[in-house]
Amino acid sequence: MDVYTYEHICESLKSGKRPMVMNTETGDKGEVYLCGHGYFNVHVGDGSEVWPSHDCKQLED
Numbered sequence: 394m395d396v397y398t399y400e401h402i403c404e405s406l407k408s409g410k411r412p413m414v415m416n417t418e419t420g421d422k423g424e425v426y427l428c429g430h431g432y433f434n435v436h437v438g439d440g441s442e443v444w445p446s447h448d449c450k451q452l453e454d
Contacts, residue, residue: 399446403428413452416444422452 394414402412402425411424414433423435423442433444 394446394449394451398451399428399431402433402451414444414449415452416448417450418448 402414405412406425406428411426413422413424414435415422416435421437421442423437423444425433425435426441427434428446431446433446433449435442435444
């Protein structure tokens with residue numbers, strides 16, 4: 394993921410959106426609820442994980 398896309402996702406969180414991303418290393422999909430310093434905090438199943446943005450791909454809404 395490029396920096397522009399990362400910043401766009403972080404900005405969308407401020408307006409109440411919860412973008413979906415896929416971890417390209419694991420194939421897992423999750424809902425972003427927090428981001429900072431190049432990482433996403435993502436709800437995955439019943440838990441949460443922290444993924445580096447360079448390992449993520451934004452999924453369409």
